[in-house]
Amino acid sequence: MLNKITIIGVGLIGGSLAKAIKATKLANIVCGYGRDQSRLEKAKKGNIIDELSTDMAEAIKDADIVVIATPVGTFNQILKEIEPFISDQVIITDVGSTKTNIVKIVNEVLVKKSKCFVPAHPIAGKEKSGFEVSVPDLFEDKKVIITPLENNAPESTKIIHDMWSAVGADVDFMSPESHDELLGMTSHLPHMLAFSLVNYLVSQNPTASIYAGGGFKDFSRIASGDAVMWRDICLQNKDQITDHINGYQATLSELKDAINSDNSEKLELLFRTAKNTRDSWVG
Incomplete structure (x- = not known):
């Protein structure tokens, strides 16, 4: 069991992943990060997350995995905020629906620390948004595509693979371009x-x-x-x-x-x- 998984952006996908992690007891703590304190408090009250924070350093501290579950247009800014707090002990991943441009941003912003970022995309969702419509079985029997970077450690890629498998997903690998x-x-x-x-x-x-x-x-x-x-x-x-x-x-x-x-x-x-x-x- 992992100690802590932090989810940046507790919406439909982030909230569903949080519920699935808690249901499968994949981690001791699921921490939600966001800018809206009241929304995070509602998510915690609804037992979607265990902890909450609007402070990036606090949210990432002691996390084994950090999942970025915000719109892909936010990645540049979020990665800049995350970069100072990334250590070799943490794996960063995402749920973004595009990959080539995200990989480009990761390499530009994180540089050497890009090895800690394992890109992924769960092909699951609903037409509605927000953690209010999140469900723990959203990823069951759904495809998740991982597009590893050349400098990703095999064990880091395996951890992300195993996280998605644990919540019921069928994991495939391909290049960002494919x-x-x-x-x-x-x-x-x-x-x-x-x-x-x-x-x-x-x-x-x-x-x-x-x-x-x-x-x-x-x-x-x-x-x-x-x-x-x-x-x-x-x-x-x-x-x-x-x-x-x-x-x-x-x-x-x-x-x-x-x-x-x-x-x-x-x-x-x-x-x-x-x-x-x-x-x-x-x-």
């Missing part, structure tokens, strides 16, 4: 489509949602995601996201051409291929 390419397709692009669809609907007819069926609600659900988080993801993974938007626009053009040319065979092929592919995923 992560961003993959998540750009499977996560970032779908969110862009959902945001755009809702905005398009409102721009065309603000009352149209009254008549929206279950399909629209299912497709647009993730448009309820946190705006700040997704703003930061776009800025940090912009090349991959814009490439995939361009690629998706090409598939829409193909579909539009098939519709305009009354190409029933092409339309049926497109729809049947998509149906069979999705059915095989969920089946």
Whole structure:
């Protein structure tokens, strides 16, 4: 059992990880760090965390693992605050949805101490945010991707691997670049489509949602995601996201051409291929 795990940012992901750590007795103490004392006190009262602090040095003191669970746009500042208190005994990790840019920031800010940072990303979440909607089983049977740095000690990477395995996750390893390419397709692009669809609907007819069926609600659900988080993801993974938007626009053009040319065979092929592919995923 670890002595202390500190979570910076006790929101949906941070709060769920805290609950999972406590449920599995992975650490003696789960400490929550944040800027809002009242929010942290509510999290402690709800038994999500054991200790709280708004002082970075205090929060990190004696921690075996520090998990950064804030929007990726905050990492530069947070790492600067953490750097003076990093020792060889602590492992820093994260839950960020982008990796290439985070690794770049880690190397620039932490320099030699970057060996203490093991990047990770749990592919889990909800469209709602805040520790109020956190659950201890959020990561069960979900993928977690670790993108180790070249100077990470094998034992440090194993500790982070084992932490995620202990809370029920299925852990994979890949490069930061491969992560961003993959998540750009499977996560970032779908969110862009959902945001755009809702905005398009409102721009065309603000009352149209009254008549929206279950399909629209299912497709647009993730448009309820946190705006700040997704703003930061776009800025940090912009090349991959814009490439995939361009690629998706090409598939829409193909579909539009098939519709305009009354190409029933092409339309049926497109729809049947998509149906069979999705059915095989969920089946």
